[in-house]
Amino acid sequence: MSQKHEVWGWMLAVDFFFAGMGGGMLVILGILDLFVGEGRISLLAPFMAAVFIGIGSSLLILELGRPFQALRVFVNPKAILTFGAWCMSFALTFALVYLSFGFDMFFWSSWIVARKIVAILCFVFGLIVATYPGILLGRHKGRPFWHGPGIMILFLLSSLVTGVAAHVLCGLIVKPATITDVLGTFPAWTAGLLAFQLLLWFGYMWVKKSGGTTAEAVATERWLSGDLSSSFKVGFIGLGTIVPLILSLSSSPAAQAVGAVLVLLGGALMRMLVVRGGEDRTWFPGEQKYRSRLPKGNEAFLKAWNK
Amino acid sequence: MARYAMVMDTRRCVGCHSCTVACRVHNDLPLEMIYNPVVTVGPTGVFPNVKMAHLPLICMHCGNSPCVDACPTGASQQRPDGIVFVEEKKCISCKACVMACPYGARVCNHEKGTVQKCNFCMDRVDEGKLPHCVKTCHQKARIFGDLEDETSEVYKLVHTKHPVRLLGELNTEPYVFYIVDSEVKL
Numbered sequence: 148m149s150q151k152h153e154v155w156g157w158m159l160a161v162d163f164f165f166a167g168m169g170g171g172m173l174v175i176l177g178i179l180d181l182f183v184g185e186g187r188i189s190l191l192a193p194f195m196a197a198v199f200i201g202i203g204s205s206l207l208i209l210e211l212g213r214p215f216q217a218l219r220v221f222v223n224p225k226a227i228l229t230f231g232a233w234c235m236s237f238a239l240t241f242a243l244v245y246l247s248f249g250f251d252m253f254f255w256s257s258w259i260v261a262r263k264i265v266a267i268l269c270f271v272f273g274l275i276v277a278t279y280p281g282i283l284l285g286r287h288k289g290r291p292f293w294h295g296p297g298i299m300i301l302f303l304l305s306s307l308v309t310g311v312a313a314h315v316l317c318g319l320i321v322k323p324a325t326i327t328d329v330l331g332t333f334p335a336w337t338a339g340l341l342a343f344q345l346l347l348w349f350g351y352m353w354v355k356k357s358g359g360t361t362a363e364a365v366a367t368e369r370w371l372s373g374d375l376s377s378s379f380k381v382g383f384i385g386l387g388t389i390v391p392l393i394l395s396l397s398s399s400p401a402a403q404a405v406g407a408v409l410v411l412l413g414g415a416l417m418r419m420l421v422v423r424g425g426e427d428r429t430w431f432p433g434e435q436k437y438r439s440r441l442p443k444g445n446e447a448f449l450k451a452w453n454k
Numbered sequence: 455m456a457r458y459a460m461v462m463d464t465r466r467c468v469g470c471h472s473c474t475v476a477c478r479v480h481n482d483l484p485l486e487m488i489y490n491p492v493v494t495v496g497p498t499g500v501f502p503n504v505k506m507a508h509l510p511l512i513c514m515h516c517g518n519s520p521c522v523d524a525c526p527t528g529a530s531q532q533r534p535d536g537i538v539f540v541e542e543k544k545c546i547s548c549k550a551c552v553m554a555c556p557y558g559a560r561v562c563n564h565e566k567g568t569v570q571k572c573n574f575c576m577d578r579v580d581e582g583k584l585p586h587c588v589k590t591c592h593q594k595a596r597i598f599g600d601l602e603d604e605t606s607e608v609y610k611l612v613h614t615k616h617p618v619r620l621l622g623e624l625n626t627e628p629y630v631f632y633i634v635d636s637e638v639k640l
Contacts, residue, residue, distance in 0.1 A: 153562055155549055212547020212567035219527040219546050228526035228550050288520060288624040289556025428558055429621060431509060432639070433493040438558075442485050449485065 158210040160422040163280040164309070164415040166203030166235055167302060171310020172196035173242055173273025180245075180266035185259075190249045191321040192314055193269075197242035199313070200276065204235050227286065231279045238272035245269050277306035280418075284425065291362035292370075292424040297351050301421075304347060305414050308340040312391075312410035319404055334403040337410060338395040341388050348384070362429040369427070375420050383420065387413015456535045458574055459601040459629040460588070461611045462510050466595040469494055469508035473587035473596060477572070480586040487561045489513070489572040490587055498639075505637050510596065512587070513538060513559035513572040514620065517627030521551035521560060529569075536629055539573035542566065556621050557628070574598070601629070 173196050179187045208217040220232045247253045248262045255261055281302030284293040315333045355367040369375045386409055394406030442449065469492055477489050489512065496506035515538050522530045522538060529544035530551050540551075540560075545568040552560045552569055560571045575585035583589070588598040599608035611617065617631035 153549075153552065155553060210548070212549075212562065212564070212569075213545075216546045219529075219544060220548065221526075223526050223528045226524055226526040226550065228524065228548060232526065286520075287553055288626065289558075289621070290553065425553065429556060431493060431511065431620065432495040433509065434491075434511070434558070437491055437493040441488065 154426050155422055156210060157419060157422070158206045160418040161415065162203040162206040162210070163302070163418045163422070164203070165199045165206070167277050167280060167306035167418075168309040168313055168411070168414065169196040169199035169203065169242070170238060170273040170276030170278075171306035171308070172199070172313050173238055173269040173310075174277060174307065175310050175314055176245065177266045177268075177270025177273060181263060181270070185262070187323055188314060189317040189321045189323050190246070191317040193242045193246040193249075195313060195317055196273075197239050197246065200235055200239045200242065204232075204239070207232075227279065227283050231276070231283065234272050234275045234279060238269070238276045241265055241268045241272055274303075277310070278303045284421065287425065289428050290425045291360060291429055292355065292366035292427060293421070294363075295359075297347075297354065298421070301344075301347055301351060301417075304340065304344050305417055308337060308344060309411055309414040311337045311340060312407035312414075315403060315407040316411075319400065334395040334397075334406070337406065338392050341392040341395065341410070345384070345388050345392070348388075360429075362427075366424060366427045369424060370420070375423060378416065379420055382416045383413050387416055455602065456600040457602045457629070458515065458536050458579065459599065459608050459612070459631065460512070460515075460574070460585075461597040461608055461615075461617060461631045461633060463595045463597065463611075463633045464507050464509060465633060465635050466593045467492070467508040467510060468593055468595075470593075472590050472592065473510060476586045476590035480575075483570075484563065484565065487563060487570065489559070489561070489570075495639075499637075505635070507635060509632070510587075511557065511559070512630055513555075513574075514557050514626065514628030514630045515574065517629060518625060520554040520556070520626060524550040524554035526550060533576070537574050537576050537579070538571070539576060540569055540571055542568045542570070545569055556624055556626060 172192055176188055176192060176196065208214050211217055221229055223229050245265045248256050250256060278299060281299030285296055285298045287293045311333055315337065352367060352370065355363045356371070370379050391406035391409040391413065394402045394409070397403060471492050473490055474488060474492055481489065490510060492508050492510045494506065495509055497504045499505050515536050517536065519532055519538050522532050526548060527544045527546055529541045530538065531541060532538045547562055547567050547569055549562065549569065552562065560569050563570050578585060584598055588596045597607050597611060599606035601608055601612060603609055611633065612631055615633050617633045619628045619631060
């Protein structure tokens with residue numbers, strides 16, 4: 148009964164979070180391998196990227212009304228959900244292939260050109276997985292808070308910042324094979340991306356509130372002074388962005404680790420809020436009042452009827 | 455080729471909800487599912503100049519239907535005559551179409567694990583009959599027909615009464631048209 152909702156629920160939001168974080172990790176992994184060199188990131192990172200994308204895919208399946216027929220989602224190439232499902236599958240596969248280059252037991256582990264090619268594929272599909280939820284949401288013409296290209300940038304940025312934070316945590320658990328100062332620069336990257344994220348959210352809210360349609364302004368009001376406002380302001384902006392930004396600038400590894408965890412929690416919260424913010428359609432006059440009066444199917448008088 | 459459309463004459467609609475009931479009964483819908491709600495706009499204005507209108511909502515069978523584009527399984531389809539329908543055996547209830555539809559015309563059937571919607575009673579239309587909601591409307595507020603047929607009432611109304619399309623600015627090309635009293639703002 149708890150899943151009985153008419154719009155996308157929390158599982159899709161968590162799917163966006165995990166898949167986006169995994170995609171962001173692959174983007175960073177690909178860039179580092181191509182332009183800095185091998186072994187600069189933890190061996191745990193490609194594994195966790197694959198695990199995160201796998202968790203995201205699993206939650207996407209659980210969100211379906213018929214989860215055992217989930218393979219049908221790969222059928223229509225014109226649908227962006229199909230495109231996303233294929234890209235997530237490829238990203239997961241390439242993450243695991245890239246991981247295999249870190250183990251000497253595989254005969255191909257010394258094939259540098261092959262590893263570089265896989266790194267390029269990780270970068271490309273990671274970038275798509277990190278971006279596509281934003282494109283998916285931004286194309287919804289009837290959802291005023293989502294509609295437009297801005298949400299795509301916010302999702303891509305959040306995927307990258309959570310990806311960097313996840314790399315920081317992976318590096319703390321399993322050290323990279325080649326110890327360089329690359330990993331040491333990650334907290335600074337996190338701080339920079341968080342500052343950019345803060346700026347973009349401020350601009351996004353401002354544009355939606357004042358520069359868009361009336362429906363967009365009404366939808367934004369939920370975030371600024373409505374039921375989502377405390378979670379947005381305190382949870383996402385405060386604890387999920389500003390606090391980790393400060394902690395990331397600290398030289399203490401413990402503070403940086405706490406900051407990275409807060410970044411992940413903030414990223415998950417942001418997606419929850421965005422998905423909830425999309426519950427609002429462009430309503431017709433009188434429609435909300437009408438729908439608020441409809442039975443949900445679990446009213447006491449209905450249960451009495453079935454006894 | 456026919457292009458089916460519906461005209462809602464809101465000046466004639468009295469908000470009796472007969473269409474809603476007829477649809478639910480004939481389509482055997484669960485209690486929480488409604489294909490064609492009738493919402494009330496207003497009353498607005500100051501006595502004695504008060505206005506109220508009833509707005510029957512339904513799937514718009516859009517020419518540029520975002521729900522069909524969004525469906526990853528191909529369950530949401532559009533016939534050449536414009537009718538948008540769901541092939542239930544292909545639907546996995548991913549709700550991509552529910553979220554994509556700007557008109558709220560799609561509803562989840564949680565028992566079946568599918569999404570359902572109005573299909574203009576296409577089985578009846580194929581037999582030359584009218585959809586249940588149209589047949590039951592005693593005020594003749596719903597007019598259904600072929601927009602390509604110049605002799606049809608739908609064609610004449612669309613081309614003479616200048617009806618409006620809901621959310622026309624979204625470029626979904628809805629094929630349900632509304633004749634609205636000029637003093638009522640939608």
